[in-house]
Amino acid sequence: MKKLIMPFLLLLVLVISACSNESTTKESQSSAKEEKNETIIYQSENGPIEVPAHPERVVVLSSFAGHVMALDVNLVGVDSWSKMNPRFQEKLKDVEEVSDENIEKIIELNPDLIIGLSNIKNVDKLSQIAPTVTYTYGKLDYLTQFLEIGKLLNKEEEARAWIEDFKKRAQKAGEEIRAKIGEDATVSVIENFDKQLYVFGDNWGRGTEILYQEMKLNMPEKVKEMALEPGYYALSLEVLPEFAGDYIIFSKNPDSDHSFQETDTYKNIPAVKNNRVFEANAKEFYFNDPITLDYQLEFFIQNFLGN
Incomplete structure (x- = not known):
């Protein structure tokens, strides 16, 4: 009799286990489906x-x-x-x-x-x-x-955490940069695109948000006058020296004409003569999303501080 009971019990355990697994799988699939449709x-x-x-x-x-x-x-x-x-x-x-x-x-x-x-x-x-x-x-x-x-x-929580961390990092770097270049030093951001030169305010990508909003670096008066409100300003090579800061961030478009850099007008800008032009690939510099901002921040730290 015992010989008959033991296989039966084993079979019963296996059936119950299979049913339990099937039920768990169905619950898991149902839960995933509900989450997907939420x-x-x-x-x-x-x-x-x-x-x-x-x-x-x-x-x-x-x-x-x-x-x-x-x-x-x-x-x-x-x-x-x-x-x-x-x-x-x-x-x-x-x-x-x-x-x-x-x-x-x-x-x-x-x-x-x-x-x-x-x-x-x-x-x-x-x-x-x-x-x-x-x-x-x-x-x-x-x-x-x-x-x-x-x-x-x-994902609001994740976004808030990144923002808080980024502001701390950018502001700390800004303090170190101001200490090195001087509180009165000016920085301008220029870009060449389709045979046109542009200068930027404080909210048009190209690292402007970091430089002016977080690091509190100074914008040249002419840039402030013409580009701050609209975000950017198109200008000619002839007037570029008026918009050039003590330091220039050049968002350089690899597909554009860079011949203006060979002119005396450009070469005689103090920032150019003093080796204070930092060139970045414009295609990497356009945006102001977290991935780009982290790259821009690292770019500024390396170029201003040599870290």
Whole structure:
């Protein structure tokens, strides 16, 4: 009798165990499905919008790819400017390049969230594909913008932690730089693009937010007068010396004409003569997302302090 009971009990244990595992698997799958379908209400600048609580397939049509990557959220489509950024290339190698006019291509990517600037086209069509959130460039300061992306992606805590740490690092570096170059020294940020020279205010990428807002370095008076309010100012080579600070950050576009650097006008600028021009690849310097900001901060520390 015992010989008959033992195999039966063993079989019963195996059946119960299998049922238990199956039940656990189903519960786990059900829980994952519920989490995937979970939504939150995000207060966008255009009003409340329902978005996924855990987005998995995000399309960014302008400016914010670095913000999304910094929060470890998966991207399936990005704009051409992000795609050509050398700093982003590794992370974006399998991500499609799209624009606001590639409606069919975006449909194929099956996004669960679309992000862009307020001037993108076809917002109505895009909103039919997935929840679409837009931001007006410059309406928020650069760190608040990241915080908003954090809220949108349901990662506000992570965004706040990064912001707090970044401000500390940038302000500490600013103190050290001012101590070295002098409290009255001026810094200007220039860029060449499509045969045109530009100078920038304190909120137009290219490291301007770090230099002027966090490090409290001085902007030349002429830059303050012409570029501070609009964010940037186009100028000719002839007047460049009037906008040049004691130090120049040159956001140098590798695809543009740099012949102006061979002119006497440029060579006679004191910052040029004193070896105080720090050149950066413009394609790595355009944005003000956390990935780019960390790179810019390191660039300034190395060039001003030699660390």
